[in-house]
Amino acid sequence: EPEVTQTPSHQVTQMGQEVILRCVPISNHLYFYWYRQILGQKVEFLVSFYNNEISEKSEIFDDQFSVERPDGSNFTLKIRSTKLEDSAMYFCASSEQGMGETQYFGPGTRLLVL
Amino acid sequence: GENVEQHPSTLSVQEGDSAVIKCTYSDSASNYFPWYKQELGKRPQLIIDIRSNVGEKKDQRIAVTLNKTAKHFSLHITETQPEDSAVYFCAAHSGNTPLVFGKGTRLSVIA
Numbered sequence: 565e566p567e568v569t570q571t572p573s574h575q576v577t578q579m580g581q582e583v584i585l586r587c588v589p590i591s592n593h594l595y596f597y598w599y600r601q602i603l604g605q606k607v608e609f610l611v612s613f614y615n616n617e618i619s620e621k622s623e624i625f626d627d628q629f630s631v632e633r634p635d636g637s638n639f640t641l642k643i644r645s646t647k648l649e650d651s652a653m654y655f656c657a658s659s660e661q662g663m664g665e666t667q668y669f670g671p672g673t674r675l676l677v678l
Numbered sequence: 679g680e681n682v683e684q685h686p687s688t689l690s691v692q693e694g695d696s697a698v699i700k701c702t703y704s705d706s707a708s709n710y711f712p713w714y715k716q717e718l719g720k721r722p723q724l725i726i727d728i729r730s731n732v733g734e735k736k737d738q739r740i741a742v743t744l745n746k747t748a749k750h751f752s753l754h755i756t757e758t759q760p761e762d763s764a765v766y767f768c769a770a771h772s773g774n775t776p777l778v779f780g781k782g783t784r785l786s787v788i789a
Contacts, residue, residue, distance in 0.1 A: 665710075669722045670721060
């Protein structure tokens with residue numbers, strides 16, 4: 565069964581540094597998402613992406629964040645200048661259709677900002 | 679915007695007993711309600727979902743019920759097993775708005 569994959573599984577960075585988290589959505593899916601989960605808390609929506617542009621974003625997704633689909637398979641989340649409070653698990657997800665359809669999650673990238 | 683409340687935050691049951699987790703939502707336009715299971719350190723995995731045009735859906739030991747009037751939906755797990763131990767998240771979706779998740783329920787099944 566196809567799965568969403570993410571790299572790296574863990575990332576440690578210094579405050580103020582840029583990080584890029586990578587995702588490969590399921591190949592026939594058209595909608596892509598990034599979520600964040602701070603340790604012990606609920607999953608929070610960051611952004612959705614369709615047809616090479618952002619379709620929705622949350623208040624968390626401020627100017628420090630950006631997303632890109634640089635080629636036909638990868639979907640990336642960039643944090644320009646990391647803050648301590650960006651430490652969290654970041655999940656990528658994809659769905660065949662829109663947000664009201666089943667979303668399949670990747671294994672996550674655990675980001676630690678020191 | 680949508681707000682999803684989930685109860686209880688923790689639940690312990692004896693193996694073989696049933697577990698029920700309840701969620702309420704605020705947006706009456708919400709029409710899609712998935713449940714995700716998340717084992718420690720792993721990805722959320724969809725276990726069952728329901729749409730607003732049905733009141734109940736069942737898949738083996740797992741069932742979900744939806745009460746649109748009261749704006750709540752529940753996850754029922756029967757004959758619980760130790761491998762059911764995990765954090766369970768409900769979520770709600772309306773139109774083109776993002777999925778909004780509840781805070782999760784940590785289920786422990788005691789052998």
